[in-house]
Amino acid sequence: MANTESLDNVVLELRRGVIVLAVLSQLNDEQYGYSLLKLLSDQGLEVDQGTLYPLLRRLETQGLLESVWKLEEARPRRYYVISAEGKKLLPKLKKEWAGIVAVMDKMLA
């Protein structure tokens, strides 16, 4: 039981580290929270909504995302899209990620 819990925690930490990169990479086209959640899930990355929504707000506060409310099918939706600052940061993050993957692949081989 304890082992399962620690495994879950480690996996959670690993995922938490990559969510920012995943979110920024998927927001070249605007998405609202739930559509982004499904988009990430369709590509194999399950993100808890309790993590995603506060993260989107935080990234917006940091100036990496922009958002706008739109009324669709009588339902207001908040659409997020990567900002100019986010676009500048994304290649650097991708490079970091590639470096981490290369190092870890070598280590785990």
Place this chain on the structure above:
Amino acid sequence: MKLINRYVAEVGRHLPLIQGREDIEKELRSTLEDMLEDRAQKAGRASDETMEIELLKEYGSPQKVAATYNPHPYLIGPQMFPFFIFILKLVVFGIMVGLSVVMGIQIITQMSVMGSEFVSIVGKGISNIVSTSIAAFGYVVLAFAIIERFVPASEFKMGEEQEWDPTTLTREPSPDAVKRGELIAEIIFTFLGLAVLNLYPQALGMGFFTNEEWFFIPLFSAAFMAFIPWINITFLTEILLDINLLRTGLWTPLTRVFKIIIEAAGLAITVAVFRTPNIIGFTAEMFKNSSITAEAAQTLTTIFTTMFPFILIIIMIIQGIELAKSVYGLFRVNYETK
């Protein structure tokens, strides 16, 4: 949708008072409605209350959801916590020593009345130490919680969190950099001083049990009480200045001038107290109805009335040195920048 609305309102109720609270509620409602619609489509039927219940159960309790939006979950954050513990130990230790000395004096001066009154003094003394320590704990927590709110953690870095550069050992520290530790200690102690002077004036004095009745003689006379508003103004201005310095991290000529004014005002108050006659409330007369012997009362009064001017002189010297340091700080920086 009724349940979703109630759920969103419940989350809102637990959300911290942060900007964009309504926005969070609106976004949450929209998301939950999307999710419900999705479920209904997959199930091939219209959404109903059972479906809503299932969805909300999976989404989590309102408190848990609201907590994920809380940007500041700490009363006293991890960066400030070691310093909080340090100050707390100092304050509680000071209270224990101070009040134990008071209790000791009471026991010595009432040696003639042993037995049940002795037990009463010790009992009252211990309960006083415990209750004052708990109150002080509360004030220290309050003071740190205020600092935590006013000075965001990102601006405040202590100890190991600070990006440390070994070359700082070889060069002189910037004369304009504020010493955060000193400022925090000053805020806490000024805050405690304010609290004691205004809320617990009874802590400044001596209490006895006489004929089963609590008998209290204040340390200071009414002449001293007239100074309290001035002391309050000086202390409050000092706290505000210190909070501002904590936020900015640097002294400016303006804040240095403010500091000089505050310190000069503090010194002026001490001088005024020193020059005011009969500032100590203890007189042999006041002990007349207590169980203390006339001789002991006289000794006690003499000790306090003789000691107090000396204490004031020491305070004046310290204040004078601080004032001189502030004036020197202002002129040195101005000189160096010319």
